[in-house]
Amino acid sequence: MCYHNLYSTLTIQQTMKKFTRRDILKATVPSSLAMMAIPTIIPSTAFGANDRMRVAVIGINGRGKDHIKGFMAQDNVEVATLCDVDNVVLKAGAKAFEEKYSRKVNTEGDLRKVYEDKSIDAVSIATPNHWHALAAIWACQAGKDVYVEKPACHNVFEGRKLVEAATKYNRIVQNGVQLRSSVAIQEAIKHLRDGLIGKVYMARGTVYKWRPDIGDLGKSPVPEGLNWDLWQGPAQAREFSKNYVHYNWHWFWEYGNGDVGNQGIHETDLCMWGLDVGLPETITAAGGKYLWNDCKETPEVLSTTYNYPKQGKVIQMEVRPWMTNKEDGVEVGNIFYGDKGYMVINGYNDYKTFLGKERTPGPARNAGGDHYKNFIDAVRAKDKSLLNGPIETGHLAASIAHLGNISYRLGRTLHFDPSKETFIGDKEANAMLTRKYRAPYVVPDKV
Numbered sequence: 017m018c019y020h021n022l023y024s025t026l027t028i029q030q031t032m033k034k035f036t037r038r039d040i041l042k043a044t045v046p047s048s049l050a051m052m053a054i055p056t057i058i059p060s061t062a063f064g065a066n067d068r069m070r071v072a073v074i075g076i077n078g079r080g081k082d083h084i085k086g087f088m089a090q091d092n093v094e095v096a097t098l099c100d101v102d103n104v105v106l107k108a109g110a111k112a113f114e115e116k117y118s119r120k121v122n123t124e125g126d127l128r129k130v131y132e133d134k135s136i137d138a139v140s141i142a143t144p145n146h147w148h149a150l151a152a153i154w155a156c157q158a159g160k161d162v163y164v165e166k167p168a169c170h171n172v173f174e175g176r177k178l179v180e181a182a183t184k185y186n187r188i189v190q191n192g193v194q195l196r197s198s199v200a201i202q203e204a205i206k207h208l209r210d211g212l213i214g215k216v217y218m219a220r221g222t223v224y225k226w227r228p229d230i231g232d233l234g235k236s237p238v239p240e241g242l243n244w245d246l247w248q249g250p251a252q253a254r255e256f257s258k259n260y261v262h263y264n265w266h267w268f269w270e271y272g273n274g275d276v277g278n279q280g281i282h283e284t285d286l287c288m289w290g291l292d293v294g295l296p297e298t299i300t301a302a303g304g305k306y307l308w309n310d311c312k313e314t315p316e317v318l319s320t321t322y323n324y325p326k327q328g329k330v331i332q333m334e335v336r337p338w339m340t341n342k343e344d345g346v347e348v349g350n351i352f353y354g355d356k357g358y359m360v361i362n363g364y365n366d367y368k369t370f371l372g373k374e375r376t377p378g379p380a381r382n383a384g385g386d387h388y389k390n391f392i393d394a395v396r397a398k399d400k401s402l403l404n405g406p407i408e409t410g411h412l413a414a415s416i417a418h419l420g421n422i423s424y425r426l427g428r429t430l431h432f433d434p435s436k437e438t439f440i441g442d443k444e445a446n447a448m449l450t451r452k453y454r455a456p457y458v459v460p461d462k463v
Contacts, residue, residue: 069392072097072130073140074151076109077262079165079192080142084109086388087140088117093392097122099130102262103241125243127151131158138188138395141165145278146251146271149174150459152189152407156181157463161188161395163388166281167273168410170250172418172437173450174459175411181463182407188400190391191410193285195364197385201286202404204359204367207379208290212369214356219291220332221283223275224347227316227337229308230267233258250457259311267312274314275335277417279348285405285413286350286361287331295416295434296322296331301424307338320420333420422448 069092073083076098087095098113098121100106106123113121124130130139131154138161141151149169155162162182168191169175182189195201208216235255238244244256251270254260259268266272276284288294303318315335322331343351344360352359357371357378365385369378387405394402415437422445423430431440439445453459 069093069137070096071138072136074099074127075143076100077105083140099124101243101246146170149178153181156185156187163190165192167414169414172415188395189407191405193405194387196404197387197390198365199383200381213354216354218353219287220351223280223335224340230264230310232311267314284416298323299419299423299430301420
């Protein structure tokens, strides 16, 4: 049917209901339509339900709260379902949601049931680290697009499997490293590429967070409302301890990756982005627990060096947990070193440069961005090339942190083949690139 006949037989409102907003914006408006009286601002009710994106947030106690806020702030997006294995947290989250947004929200305790819901377009994963990759892989297999918190994976093997799943199922998968969408940081990277500070040979990431003694609370009964089996998921089963739930799991190898694999992922990602490198060839690490006699398993202090001999570049990562100096004003951030100057990135949205022997202040900027919007835009366009934090970079940023942890745990320098993502002639180290999974929560060799 030609446009002339179409518009002569249907009203403009009826026509609009047949198209999504995406269709309308992409279409070339025919002359016959242009002659009609169309309002400049088309009401949202004119667009079909297919254009409204429904998101489920999985894990709502910590970062999940920001996910809810971030997605609810997007145009024509609704958080339709909240999911958490702790029913107490889930009820409180649903109540807070209803009070803030004046509407009810669906709740679910098992992410697998969320994936069965055909009305959910995308999921946002803010679980503990040991669940990130498997939850995202299952989502890809269920046909959902995914926003997954950092680190994208708990180990190197499952990070690569997540990349494969995103490709195989053609899903949009964004890693939750917000600085990738910062206008200022994007500008800073351009300066590095354009040679503002000359040949950039070193990047330094700093993580100086206030991490206190967590004591040792021992074992105790599982709290009412918590599905402890599902919370543990891919990890090997342990008796419940209040030291694990809800935040301090970061400091236990079964669930977390220490601070280099927590806050440090922002910095490892930016180091690699700024230097324009992938995984390293040589890894050294040193550190330990020097302050507290508590039950943490991961190191409080960790210094890691990642060497790139072929590119003539090096990354340093420094984790300190307590009293410390700042480095050029930075507690959490990055410093890039070149032969003509250096660049300081403080947090997620601020950079400064200092040029020449006199350290003369150069270009600087403080400006943020919206990582959630970037994800939504890519999903709507069905174009992963629009992503600022594609899962491939998420895998690499997490993996370099895992390599540092492996070097620390083995107590020796390691040699790595970046193309194969394996250690060279080192069975002990290679065994630590993956983990023993607990059925049915298994990351498969073939996704």
